Amino acid sequence: MTSSLQKKLQETFIEIIRKTSAELPQDVVDAVVEGLEREAKESRGEYALKIIQKNIELAKKKSQPLCQDTGSILFYVHYPRKLDGELLGKVVKKAVVAATKKGYLRQNSVDSLTGQNNGTNVGPGTPTLHIEPWKKDHIEVKLMLKGGGCENVGAQYSLPDSRIGAGRDLNGVKKCILDAVQQAQGKGCGPGVLGVTIGGDRATGYLATKEQFLRKMKDKNPNPVLAKLEDECLNEANQLGIGPMGFGGKTTLMGVKVGALNRLPASYFVSVSYMCWAYRRQGAKVSARGEIQKWLY
Amino acid sequence: MIQLSAPFTEEKIRSLKVGDMVEITGLVFTGRDAIHKWLHDGNEPPVSLKDGIIYHCGPVVMKKKGQWVVTAAGPTTSIREEPYQAGIIEKHGVRAVIGKGGMGEKTRLACQKFGCVYLHAVGGAAQVLAEAIKKVRDVHLLEKFGSPEAIWELEVEAFPVVVTIDAHGNSLHKDIEAESSQNLAQLMAQIGKK
């Protein structure tokens, strides 16, 4: 990789970060609008969603972070085999440092032992980088910024769970999902979207919940059993009455996305991640010369 | 929509009920973890908080042409201040606390006893809330605690919030939780029966 290509790629990654931090993808904006239409006129739910909608417009116009918590930085990168993946990872990290300097990202990475913040967003475990070679000759970059408030209300269940009466079947899974929404109340800055994994181990389960957030709001799960489960859970969660911000109302969730992984016979985990309304995800098809060819969302 | 303007008297505060949608105009003081602990430890605030509003917020503030300008100012999670809030409401005569996520029993009781309310801002609405801040009047303890943790005196106009704990012992958080928990019990009972 020539140094001029590295420079070009770094600029491209910075632009992807800027756009992700300031602009919600259209499918999420549409879901917010749908929620707004569903809430009763003059209700608190409508009030909260109107403010959210205005915030989305303002952030885009001013090219400023949608929320001051610019969240965990999760990159999903595929690159052509002829490129040096290790070096590409370094360029991504450099772009994160530069985007932090420009104010697209908050200084958000704290040393867990000393409490110190080096102000760069780069340190052990941050940013999270999933990077893999592939056969195509362009680079694909997907980026998600996931806030701390919503991350805190995620939950993992080990079935059977006697507290909520959940056994090792799809009915049990559904109980976990509804319970997680009830526990979260408005604390995850709802209306939110759930990423759920049935199975896996404790680590792979949670990992895959994040990948569910790379899906578009209106896509259909290719597995009909999971597609049905998603629809039912969304519909039932919205009968809880928690509403936007926990103010009460009909829009508690905007979506539920479920995947399944194989598990050990001895384990049956259900992992649930909560994404706040500030659902920042973007992606781009980047040419081997480092130029953005197409936005993916 | 209810307009709540300075001065924030006990009478005005006691007239608010949970669920009210309110727009605040007047002065608010930011305060988060460091300030709450520091006041709780018995230190005197550098500015009087009597009849004042505390905002749980670590704003992003920049100096532009010699003036402080707030570029992002969403609420932070309030429950972290639960151990300290009630004592601060009592000792310093605070009339309202703005934040997100709600607060616990101690704060609810202090609100009732001393005439204070908890106002819930929309989490994440950093840009809308920054726009409602018209001027930075002053800043205290900036050197000691750093920018996000300092006390910023902010002049706000039509700053949008919802009353979720009032001065009569009510909490919208408690109500919604109880209601949704009943709904959940019904939904759970139906699962597998269809």
Ligand code: SF4
């Ligand atoms: S949960 Fe989301 S919207 Fe709420 S403060 Fe965190 S990042 Fe912002």
